[in-house]
Each structure stands twice: as C-alpha cells, then as structure tokens.
Amino acid sequence: MIAVGASWGGLKALRAIAHGLPPHFRVPITFVQHRSKESAGLRDLLQDCTALIVCEVEDKQPIMGGYIYLAPPDYHLLVDGDEFSLSVDEPVRFSRPSIDVFFESVAERFGPEAVGVVLTGANEDGAEGLRQIVARGGRAIVQDPRTAESAIMPRAALRAVPEAHTLPLERLTPYLISLATSDESMRPRRGSNDEARA
Amino acid sequence: MAVQVEPGSGDRGGEGSRAVELAPPDPPSAAVPTAGDIAAAAEAPVPGYHPELERIEIQLLLEGIYRHYGFDFRSYAYASLRRRIWKRIDADRLKTISALQDRVLHDPSMMERLLLDLSINVTAMFRDPGFYVAFRRDVVPALRTYPFIRIWHAGCSTGEEAYSMAILLEEEDLYDRTRIYATDINEVVIRKAKEGIFPLDRMQEYTQNYLRAGGTRSFSEYYTAMYDGALFAPRLMRNIVFSQHNLVTDRSFAECNVILCRNVLIYFDRNLQQRVHKLFYESLPIYGYLGLGSKESLRFSGFEDNYEPVDRREKIYRKIQ
C-alpha cells in the first residue's frame, strides 16, 4: 500500500502523481487530501489525468490493485484487514480526514509493505503517522520542501523521520514505480483486479 | 407505541459455545496465519511489530468485557476500535492491551472510561445538507400519501438528527401525523437528547446547514438562546420518542415507513452490518425508505437486491421486495 498525504497545495502534487502512474500499476495507492466538507469535485479532477480508476472510498470497500483511492471529506479513513473503513471520530489536529490516523492504520496493517508519502501542506499532519510507518518497517518518502507549495508539512515529516527519502515532485512518481516493480513485498497478495503478475 | 427497552440484554444464553471461538471469524478473504507466518511474527524482524499478537490481545479484552460486563464490542470494526483502545492505554500510561484488560476487569471505573472512549457520539443538525434536500424532493411526496408516518432514527446520538427531521416535516406540514422513534445504545446521549438543548457555538454552522438543506424559514425561529445553550422549541419534541435500543441485541419494535441509520454501521464489521440490515429489512414495509450515511452503501449488506436506489449519491433506498 502506498499512502499519500497532502494538504495546502496538494491538488497540483496529487495530479502530478496520478498523471505519472502507468495504467498497469498494481500497487494500491491512497490519497488523503485535507479539504472542506463541501468539496466534491476532487475525484473528477484526478480522474482527468490518469488511466487508473480513481475512487472515493466507501465504508468496507475492498482494497485492490489498479485503483487510486481517495479519502472522502469529513471522515477519517482507516484500513481494516483487506478493506477500508471510515469513522466520524473527532477531527485530529483540526483535520478529518487525518493523515496521521490513516498512516497509523496502514503501518499496523501493512508493516514492511507500507510506503508513506508526505507532500505539500501548511500544518504538521502526517509526521507522526510517517514515523509509525517507518517504526514498523515501512518506507518513508517526503516531497523536497524546496519544491513544495507549502514546506511546513514536509519539514515536519523530515523532523520526525530524518532518514526519509526526499525527492522533488517530478522524481517522486518514477521512484514509486521503481519501488513497485523491484519490491515483491509491495504487491497486493490478494484482491488485485489483475491476478496476472508480471 | 413504546419502544422496547431491554438494557444489557446480551443474548448470552445462546452464546455459550462462543467461549472457544474467541472472536467472530475473519472475513473469508483474510488469510489464516501459517506456521511460517507465526515463526516470522515470533522473530519480529521489526522490533515491536506484532500485529497478530495485538489482535489476540484485543480479542481477549473484548471477550472479557462482554462476559464480565455484558457490553458486546466483539463485532465492531477492528481498526477503529484498536485506535480508541490505544488512546485509553496512552491516557492511563499503561504499556500493553493486556495491562488494560487487567485494569478494566478489576476496576469498573476503568470500564466506564473505556466505554466513553468507545462510543463515538459525534453528530450535527442537518449534517450533509444534500441528504435533506433529496429527502424533501424524493421521499416527502410519498409520505404525503400516508395517513400516519413512522420514522426510526437508529443510532441518533444526542438527537440533532431527529430534531432536524422534525423541523423538515413541520415545514412540509407533515409533522402532526408523524411519530419519530429516535434510539441509541447509550443512555447518556438519550438523556441529553430529551433535553433538546444544543451548544450555542454551533448555531452558526447549523444555520448554514439548515439553509443549504432547503430550510424555508429563519433557523432562529426554532430555538431560544439561553446562557448555557440553545433550547429547541418544545413543539418539535412532542412527536419524538427517545429511547435506549441496542441494534446488536434488541429486536425491531415497530414497522416504520422510513429508517435512517447514518454513520452508525461504519463502526460495525461486515457480519454485524449484515445482521443489522436484516433487522432494518424486517422493520420496513414494501416501499419503505432506508437512508444511510453518505459513504455507506448497501453493496456489502447482503440486501442490495431488495432495495432500489432513490438517490444514489445521498444513499436513500426504497424496499422493493
């Protein structure tokens, strides 16, 4: 599972990632973007730039390869076994969805098979979650703060996880692709909508 | 008609065989750990990462709570339970789930605190205004044809949703012939709901929700601002029956034309969701309406074919068979 957290300035960064992923990309990838309750158009904006299926998560939806999952506004997103689950627990650090909440559940569920990516943002969400992903053997990637629209979130993530891989936006997707093709452990074990493995 | 209240009516008798089966079985797709997995877990290549052991500890804790206190969280959604259990552990500066189990089983006040952590009562008036717009447009016309209307809010928390519905129905001239049953497992929130007093500092947000939900008056007509809260007009309460009811263990209490259960089932696992959907199915007549939370769906309920979507986006369905 690749878990991507973004806040202020995230739309551009997420579109760049979605655009760069090839149609045969089979590692499930999930975007958690801070946004207001009313914002409904994000899915379409992302779908416009990728051949993968972008899908706003519903409760108990199975996790499959070949999809870009998007956290719905006004809910916390968690992974639960082979499914997503949602909650309306209080916002964490004023955010719902909270990147920390999602990353923590990804760390617990996927352990060494988790990749956490922290992108641009003007708060410190995601830093603690990224630390937990690494504590459980997963990988950490942080957008180079100098290339981020807002450097606060990537900087906080780097303070929490100094050893995180730091990359400018344009090199981020190629890196994810190389990870996915080189690292057998990141491939979904079950539930891929494309059972044929390369 | 009064709502059947059976506090703590856990169906323990029939569950005797549960003792060996410590938790609901994993969903069919989840892998049973192999000897290899267990060896790997024991080695713990990543220090402190023992997901299987943690799962066992949580199952033991929930089983202990159920058998000792009668609260049944065994089929609640795991990830979310896990998160809240760890919050309690951190707040009490404990180290492990097993340590929490020790405290919870021997100290009822610890159980009380954990119970508060595990019950998420977050709610709002006219939450998801689009839902109420769709309800006015697609459900109200059908309700007009009924001489008497019964609506069940299952998992109503502190009542904001039920008061919102009362306001909507009053504006549609239907409230006189409506009875709203508003139920929740938690007695504390039911008591609050009966007071009809909500925090003043949320009135601005609720006013906006109300307008976007298609409200036709001025929202401030419905409440009186007092120094400690907004007191809602007693006439809104007159056709609401608030009572305690547990969706897991209690039965249906009336046939209802509309059942609304929003953001409650997300806290249940798939098996339990299906059981509760059976209860809803049995409590609705043909052409009765079911409304779910905006990110909940009938897809995994086992009853998808028994309903037709009325508004797909707002998750309003109608029973057709």
Ligand SMILES: C[S@@+](CC[C@H](N)C(=O)[O-])C[C@H]1O[C@@H](n2cnc3c(N)ncnc32)[C@H](O)[C@@H]1O
């Ligand atoms: C997040 S609130 C939802 C409130 C409201 N329906 C809304 O959408 O704003 C969830 C409610 O479900 C209640 N609940 C949890 N388990 C329950 C059960 N087994 N039976 C009845 N209610 C339950 C909780 O006490 C809580 O008040």
